[in-house]
Amino acid sequence: xxxxxxxxxxxxxxxxxxxxxxxxxxxxxxxxxxxxxxxxxxxxxxxxxxxxxxxxxxxxxxxxxxxxxxxxxxxxxxxxxxxxxxxxxxxxxxxxxxxxxxxxxxxxxxxxxxxxxxxxxxxxxxxxxxxxxxxxxxxxxxxxxxxxxxxxxxxxxxxxxxxxxxxxxxxxxxxxxxxxxxxxxxxxxxxxxxxxxxxxxxxxxxxxxxxxxxxxxxxxxxxxxxxxxxxxxxxxxxxxxxxxxxxxxxxxxxxxxxxxxxxxxxxx
Amino acid sequence: xxxxxxxxxxxxxxxxxxxxxxxxxxxxxxxxxxxxxxxxxxxxxxxxxxxxxxxxxxxxxxxxxxxxxxxxxxxxxxxxxxxxxxxxxxxxxxxxxxxxxxxxxxxxxxxxxxxxxxxxxxxxxxxxxxxxxxxxxxxxxxxxxxxxxxxxxxxxxxxxxxxxxxxxxxxxxxxxxxxxxxxxxxxxxxxxxxxxxxxxxxxxxxxxxxxxxxxxxxxxxxxxxxxxxxxxxxxxxxxxxxxxxxxxxxxxxxxxxxxxxxxxxxxxxxxxxxxxxxxxxxxxxxxxxxxxxxxxxxxxxxxxxxxxxxxxxxxxxxxxxxxxxxxxxxxxxxxxxxxxxxxxxxxxxxxxxxxxxxxxxxxxxxxxxxxxxxxxxxxxxxxxxxxxxxxxxxxxxxxxxxxxxxxxxxxxx
Numbered sequence: 001x002x003x004x005x006x007x008x009x010x011x012x013x014x015x016x017x018x019x020x021x022x023x024x025x026x027x028x029x030x031x032x033x034x035x036x037x038x039x040x041x042x043x044x045x046x047x048x049x050x051x052x053x054x055x056x057x058x059x060x061x062x063x064x065x066x067x068x069x070x071x072x073x074x075x076x077x078x079x080x081x082x083x084x085x086x087x088x089x090x091x092x093x094x095x096x097x098x099x100x101x102x103x104x105x106x107x108x109x110x111x112x113x114x115x116x117x118x119x120x121x122x123x124x125x126x127x128x129x130x131x132x133x134x135x136x137x138x139x140x141x142x143x144x145x146x147x148x149x150x151x152x153x154x155x156x157x158x159x160x161x162x163x164x165x166x167x168x169x170x171x172x173x174x175x176x177x178x179x180x181x182x183x184x185x186x187x188x189x190x191x192x193x194x195x196x197x198x199x200x201x202x203x204x205x206x207x208x209x210x211x212x213x214x215x216x217x218x219x220x221x222x223x224x225x226x227x228x229x230x231x232x233x234x235x236x237x238x239x240x241x242x243x244x245x246x247x248x249x250x251x252x253x254x255x256x257x258x259x260x261x262x263x264x265x266x267x268x
Numbered sequence: 269x270x271x272x273x274x275x276x277x278x279x280x281x282x283x284x285x286x287x288x289x290x291x292x293x294x295x296x297x298x299x300x301x302x303x304x305x306x307x308x309x310x311x312x313x314x315x316x317x318x319x320x321x322x323x324x325x326x327x328x329x330x331x332x333x334x335x336x337x338x339x340x341x342x343x344x345x346x347x348x349x350x351x352x353x354x355x356x357x358x359x360x361x362x363x364x365x366x367x368x369x370x371x372x373x374x375x376x377x378x379x380x381x382x383x384x385x386x387x388x389x390x391x392x393x394x395x396x397x398x399x400x401x402x403x404x405x406x407x408x409x410x411x412x413x414x415x416x417x418x419x420x421x422x423x424x425x426x427x428x429x430x431x432x433x434x435x436x437x438x439x440x441x442x443x444x445x446x447x448x449x450x451x452x453x454x455x456x457x458x459x460x461x462x463x464x465x466x467x468x469x470x471x472x473x474x475x476x477x478x479x480x481x482x483x484x485x486x487x488x489x490x491x492x493x494x495x496x497x498x499x500x501x502x503x504x505x506x507x508x509x510x511x512x513x514x515x516x517x518x519x520x521x522x523x524x525x526x527x528x529x530x531x532x533x534x535x536x537x538x539x540x541x542x543x544x545x546x547x548x549x550x551x552x553x554x555x556x557x558x559x560x561x562x563x564x565x566x567x568x569x570x571x572x573x574x575x576x577x578x579x580x581x582x583x584x585x586x587x588x589x590x591x592x593x594x595x596x597x598x599x600x601x602x603x604x605x606x607x608x609x610x611x612x613x614x615x616x617x618x619x620x621x622x623x624x625x626x627x628x629x630x631x632x633x634x635x636x637x638x639x640x641x642x643x644x645x646x647x648x649x650x651x652x653x654x655x656x657x658x659x660x661x662x663x664x665x666x667x668x669x670x671x672x673x674x675x676x677x678x679x680x681x
Contacts, residue, residue: 012338014605014635023633026370026612057369057614083496086617087643091630105615105628105643109512116615136499139651147333162326162680171334178338264451 008095009174029055036111040080048072059114066102066119070128073104073117077133082106082115085134088141090148092174098123100150104130121150129154147172166191291319294662298327302405302666305676307650309665311657318665321657323650328680336640340606341367341441344640349435351644352678354397355390357426358620360439365520366616366627367441371581371609376573378566379443380521384559386429386438387521388552389456392463393422394621395549399470402542402670406483411473418459418466425455441607442582443575453560463553467546474542484539488656488668491536498655499648502623503548504672507541509534514619526558541671581607606635615643622646622673644678 031041031053037060041053044062048071052063064072076082087105094100104117121127129152130137141152142161149170151158160167168183169176189201204210211219214232224236296309303309306327312320332351336344348363349356361383368375375383400415423433428449430438438444474480490500495508505512511532515523531547533540576582583602584595611633617626623645630639649672657665 012636016605017634021608023608024610026372026610026614026631028612056612057616059615061613084499086499086624087615087626087628087641089628089641091639103628105626107617109510109517112517114615114617134499135494135497135655136648136651138654139647143647160326162329164326171331176334178334 006095007175010177011174012178026056031055031060034060036113037115040076040113040115043080044072044075047075059116061116061118064117064119066121066125066127069102069104069117069119070130070133073106073130073133076106076115076117080108081110082108082113084109085130085136085140086114088130088137088144090144090150092148092172093120094123095174100148102127102144102150126151126153128152131155146170149173296665298324302669304401304669304674306680307669307674307676309653309657311662311665313662316661318657318660318662321653323653325647325650325676325679328676330681332681333640333642336637338636340635341609341637342602342606344637345440346435346437349437350677351642351681352394352620352622352625352646352675353434354675355394355621356434357386357390357436357438358394358618358625360437361387362616362618362620362625362627364439364441365618366614366629367609368576369616370612370614370629370631371578371607373442373576373578373581375443375521375576376571377522378447378563378571379574379576381559381562381566382444382448382574383439384521384523384526385448385452385456385556385563386426386436386444388556388559389422389426390436391552391621392549392556393419393426395545395552396422398545398621398670398673402667402673403470403474403480405666405670406480408473408477408480411470414466414469414473418463421455421459425452425459428452428455440575442578443573445574447572447574448563453563456556456560460553460556464550467549471546481539483663483667484542484671485537487538487660487664488671489535489537490652490656492534494652494655495536498652500623500652501645501648502619502621503541503544504623504645504649504652506530506532507544508536514617514624518617520618522559522562523555525562526555528555538667538671541673545673581609608633608635617643620645622675622678623649642681644681646672646674646676646678647681650674650679 031037034055037055041050041060041062044050048068049065050062051065054061073085084107085104086107088103091101091103099120099122101118101120106115106117108114127150129141131141131152131154138156139161141155142157142159144150145152145158146160146162147170159165163171169181185206186198189197189206193201213219213221216226216228216230216232221232221236223238225239226232226236292313294311294313296311297303298306298308300307308324308327310322310324311318330350332347335347339347345360345363348359351359396415396419400412400419403411403415426436426438427433428451429446430436490504490508492509495505495510500508501512509532511530513530516530528551531544531551533543575585579598581602583589583599584592588595589599609631611631613628613630615626615628617624624643625645626643628639628641628643629637632638653668653672656668660668
C-alpha cells in the first residue's frame with residue numbers, strides 16, 4: 001500500500017521525526033512586564049475586544065476580532081503613535097482549522113516598540129482594507145490577495161501584483177505544490193500557441209531548459225565529442241585532448257620564481 | 269512638487285494632437301536601462317507631464333517565501349543572497365538574526381565584529397553602486413566609473429573572505445563560518461584612508477553641478493506623512509525628516525558600542541536623498557574603523573569563537589566533528605534533517621542599506637519554517653511611485669527611480 005499523503009498540505013515534510021519529540025516553545029511573557037505595552041493594551045481594551053495578548057521576542061502580539069481591524073489600527077495610529085505599518089500578510093491554516101491568520105506588523109518610532117496585531121478569518125471570508133489608514137497596505141493587501149486569494153473590502157485596486165493578471169491558483173497556499181500545478185506548467189504554451197498545442201508540443205519540449213543527452217544535433221557532449229547528427233550509443237570513447245605546446249606552455253616555462261614579485265595589494 | 273524653473277516648454281513641430289487634453293499612455297520598461305531592473309511603469313501623460321503612474325512589478329518573482337517553506341533553515345541562507353543582490357550579506361544577516369532570536373542564541377563577540385565589518389562593507393558597496401548608477405542615469409559617466417572603481421576594491425576584500433563577489437552567503441545562523449583573512453584589515457584600512465578623498469571627488473563633481481542640481485533639487489519631494497504612510501524606511505525616510513535608523517534605535521550586534529551619527533534631512537527631495545547617501549558612507553567608514561579596533565582587541569584578548577555553542581541547533585566546530593563521535597552524529601542529523609527551532613514566531617528588522625529589512629518567521633517546531641514573510645524595503649519604495657510621480661515630467665521619472673534605490677530582486681522576491 002502506498003503511504004498516505006495529505007492533499008491539503010503538499011509542502012515538504014520531515015522524513016523522520018522522533019515519536020517522543022516535544023517541540024519547545026518560544027517563551028511568552030505577560031504584557032504587564034512591559035509598561036509601554038501594558039498601557040497600549042489598556043487603550044485598545046477600552047474600545048475593542050482583545051482575545052489574547054502576550055509578549056514574544058520583545059514584541060507584543062494582540063489577537064482581536066476580524067471586524068475591529070480598521071478601528072484598532074486607526075486608534076493605534078492616531079492615539080498610540082504607531083505611525084507605520086511595516087508589513088502585513090496571512091498564514092495558511094486551512095489544513096488544520098480551515099482558516100487564515102492575518103497579521104499586521106506595527107511600528108512606533110517615538111516609543112521604539114513593535115506590535116503585531118492578529119486575527120483569524122474563515123476560508124473565503126474577506127478582510128477589511130486598511131489602505132485608507134496606511135498607503136503601504138495598498139500593495140501589501142494586493143500581495144496577500146495574489147498569494148492567498150484573500151480579498152480586501154474597500155481596496156481601490158484589488159488585482160494581482162507579483163503573478164500575471166491571468167494566473168490561476170494562489171501560490172502560497174499549502175495546497176499549491178512548490179513546482180507549480182498543471183496550469184503553471186502549461187502557462188506559456190497555452191498563452192502563445194493555445195491549449196490545443198499541448199499535444200503537439202508535448203511535455204518533453206515544453207521545458208526550454210531540457211537537455212537531451214542522446215541528441216547530438218543540438219547538444220554537445222563534453223568529453224565525449226562526436227560529429228553533429230551522429231547516433232549516440234552508450235559506449236562512446238572519451239575525446240582525446242591534444243595540446244598545442246608539447247613541452248608545456250611557453251610563457252610559464254620561462255617564469256623565474258626567484259626574481260618575480262607577487263603583488264598582493266590591489267590598491268598599491 | 270514638480271520642478272518648474274528652467275524648464276523648456278515642449279514644442280512639437282510635426283505632431284498634431286487631436287484634442288487639447290489628449291492623454292498619452294507611455295509604457296516605461298520592463299527592459300528600460302534606467303528602470304534598475306524589471307520595473308514596468310504605465311505612465312499616463314498630459315504632454316510631458318505625468319498625471320497617473322501605475323508601477324507593475326513581478327517580472328523577477330521567484331517565490332522565495334514558498335521556497336523557504338520547503339527548505340530547512342540553513343538551506344535557505346544562499347537564497348536570501350538573491351534578494352538585494354547589491355548587498356547580499358545584509359540579507360544573510362537579517363535571516364540569521366531572525367532564526368537566532370527564535371531559538372535564543374547568543375553569538376560570540378568575534379563573530380559579531382566580523383558580521384559588522386561585513387555589513388558595513390556591504391553598505392558601502394551598495395551606496396557606491398547607488399551613486400554610480402544614479403549618476404549614470406542622470407548622465408554623469410565619470411562618477412559612474414569612479415564609484416565602480418572604489419566598489420571593486422571592496423568586492424575584492426569580500427572575495428578574499430568568502431570567495432564570492434556578489435552573492436556572498438558569508439553569514440551563518442549562529443555566527444560566521446570563517447575568520448577574516450590576513451590581508452583583510454590591511455586592505456580595508458588602505459581603502460578607508462582613501463575613501464574621504466574619493467567621496468570628496470564625487471561631491472566636487474556633483475554638488476555644484478548645474479545639471480545635477482536641476483535634476484535633483486525639488487524633484488520627487490516626499491513629505492514626512494507620505495513617507496510614513498507608505499512604509500518608507502532607510503534613507504528614503506531619513507531624507508524626509510525622520511531620523512530613524514534601526515542600528516541606532518533598536519541596536520543589534522555591537523552597534524550600541526560604536527559611535528556614529530544618523531544623517532537626515534527635512535527636504536525630502538532627490539537631492540536630500542543624495543546627501544543622506546553620501547553622509548552615510550562617511551558614517552559607515554567611521555563604524556568600520558571602530559570595528560577594526562574591536563577586532564584587534566578580540567585578537568589580543570584571545571577570543572577565537574566564531575560560532576555559537578548550541579548542539580541542538582548548530583553543528584560543532586570541524587575539529588570536534590572529525591574527532592568526536594557524538595558531534596559527528598549531531599552534525600549528520602543537522603545536515604540531513606535540519607534544525608528544529610521552538611514553536612513560536614518572530615519578526616526581526618535590521619537596517620539594510622535600502623531600509624528596514626524584516627524577516628517574519630512562524631515556526632511550528634519542524635525543520636521547515638511554517639511561514640516566512642520577507643519584508644523588503646524596496647517593495648514599498650516602488651509602491652510610493654504611484655503617488656510620487658504624478659505632477660512630474662518624464663525626465664524626472666528616471667532621477668526619481670534612481671534615488672529611491674530600488675532593487676528588483678528584493679521587490680519581487
